Amino acid sequence: MSKASEQEELLENGESSDELYERHAITCDPGQEPYRIDKFLVGRIEYATRNKVQKAIESGMVTVNGKNVQPNYKVKPGDEIIVYSDKEVKGEQIVPEFIPLDIQYEDDDVMIINKPAGLVVHPASGNPNGTLINGVAWYLKQKNKDISEETLPRYGMVHRIDKNTSGLMVLAKTDKAVTSLAKQFFDHTVFRRYIALVWGDPSEDEGTVNAHIGRHQRFRKLFDAYPEGDHGKEAITHYKVLERFGYVTLVECRLETGRTHQIRVHMQHIGHPLFNDDFYGGDRIVKGTVYSKYKQFVENCFAICPRHALHARNIGFKHPGTGEQVLFECELPQDMKELIEKWRNYVKFKGVPEE
Structure with missing residues (x-):
């Protein structure tokens, strides 16, 4: 079974790693010539595209020597580059669906949801509905009628819990919140x-x-x-x-x-x-x-x-x-x-x- 197939199987059963982001650490060689960081990363990370890399840089998912940079930053010898990337296999399009949600807290940045046992967190191939995220999509559409199904975001999932585990999950509502929480999960400070x-x-x-x-x-x-x-x-x-x-x-x-x-x-x-x-x-x-x-x-x-x-x-x-x-x-x-x-x-x- 391929890695992608294994991940989709886990998603369909609501079972997957808590941490949905991984970190790539790259140290520039002593002889590294000045080169735009977006082009540099496309050549160093498998399946990366310049558009995706630029979006990652703009959302703060890329740091150089511990600091955020712009896409036109020129890498130099010894630079310590950290790239946080979404490792989730995307499922089918999210369909808004009314599912009762126990929202414990919400503001402009985050949502805290108390998930009941038996509820799958995220849709996957062959399992497009009946999940917590379908319910979140419906909930957010009621708050903003201008959101279309084609432009529904992924709702900043930075972790998940098993289908048959109950309890608290945090969802990010902005790119900034996604970046912040993804880093905190990776650094084990959550x-x-x-x-x-x-x-x-x-x-x-x-x-x-x-x-x-x-x-x-x-x-x-x-x-x-x-x-x-x-x-x-x-x-x-x-x-x-x-x-x-x-x-x-x-x-x-x-x-x-x-x-x-x-x-x-x-x-x-x-x-x-x-x-x-x-x-x-x-x-x-x-x-x-x-x-x-x-x-x-x-x-x-x-x-x-x-x-x-x-x-x-x-x-x-x-x-x-x-x-x-x-x-x-x-x-x-x-x-x-x-x-x-x-x-x-x-x-x-x-x-x-x-x-």
Whole structure:
């Protein structure tokens, strides 16, 4: 399967890397002759065109020695050039469609949306509608009737969360906001805190998982952790125990990087897959007793929360417009609230017997 095909498959299932921009770092050779930077980059970056490069420069996606430049800037020996580029495979044309949106905050620069579980974030080839972005397109068209379907923007998606993960996403509304947020995500300065229910009882109250994440060597729809770093990309997750229920544990996870399925893969890697995660072994009894009543209890829990128990609770960043640090938070969705309360009552009234 080609890289483009793999990415489109992920988009169709609402599963893709959090970070939708990548960074190209180029150092000019000691013998580099003066040359317009737009022409220079066209020759150094695969599939780049002069028009795209100029737009990237004008929107602040290109820096030289840490500063923005104009398209006519002449590169010179030793220049450190950084180019941020959109790595998303474009799907079909976005069709505005009424989809209820839980908009937590909005101004001229950004939108903060609380995405429900089960909603795909972005349309892709073969899956042109029914996504959060279709809903955003409809919402913005109501605010500005002059926007046509042909000129609808991509709404500044700088990250995404999985289809069956609930919680906060930030969308940029201007080119300046896209540039600012893309850089912040890449530099790992965006604060992202998730709440998860995982199988098992972690031995430590807090810890860090540092293991590369890449496609599974045999099963291409899955991802795997590679602690030696010989495959995949660097991924770091910090976790902290919030509440213990014996057979399952409520934890918070803070992302330092944003790889595909990062929390799900990392927690499975350390022996604590997310509760009811059908990709990574959490949709079966991992810890507990052999009694039929316990099995029925777990089945009832799966019915209450019929998806992996993961919620993006907080997101914080430097506001692209004001420059101030902002932090947003949303409460747990009802399915996770009920799931946690059910386990809390299980421990309270029945205790957790020794295995």
